[in-house]
Amino acid sequence: MCFPGLLVRPPEGGSREVRSAVRTGPERLQPGPSPRAWRSPLSLVGTEDALLQQLADSMLKEDCASELKVHLARSLPLPSNVNRPRIDLIVFVVNLHSKYSLRNVEESLHHVDTTFFLGKVGFLITGAGREGHCSIHRNTVVRLARTYRSPLLFCDLEVEGFRATVAQRLVRMLQICAGHVPGVSALNLLSLLRSSENPALEDV
DSSP: OOOOEEEEEOSTTOOOEEEEOOOOSOOOBOOOOOOTTSOEEEEEEOSOHHHHHHHHHHHHTSOOSSOEEEEEESSSSOOSSSOOOOOSEEEEEEETTOHHHHHHHHHHHTTBOGGGGTTSEEEEEEOGGGGGGOSSOHHHHHHHHHHTTOOEEEOOTTSHHHHHHHHHHHHHHHHHHTTOSTTOOHHHHHHHHHTOSSOOGGGO
């Protein structure tokens, strides 16, 4: 059973809200424009609860013109009996030190609507800094990202500085995918990220 949480950062001046939901049935994620009340929803999917929590906290500290919401889930599908916004961006997090982490992501991908793979899905590898002790070779995840034609980011989430940097990148990606950056679409972002392992998102 999955117990995802919803971390919410209101616009400046508001308070943070934490919600929880219990999975009782399958729901296929579908993309769409964000309703006004749910400005920029992002879903982080992975088995590393503590690392995902820390990453979400880092994202909520970033400056964002719109309301930022980060949904944490160990796996997909999400609960079907919960009122939630349409997700603007899904990031699958794979820990190179856990084969279960990779298997969980592979199984979760089957529950994602195909239209998400037009720039609204990304992969994040963590644990590459200790590659000599990895259970998964990074090329395995690279091939997975290429199979789904989705961008791939590398970050050791256990290191605060690296975590803060990738949080900035994810917030920028989310703003673009949510349609809050004029003249830049999710497809433009996909092309940029697939052309370089270290794209300058701040220049988009």
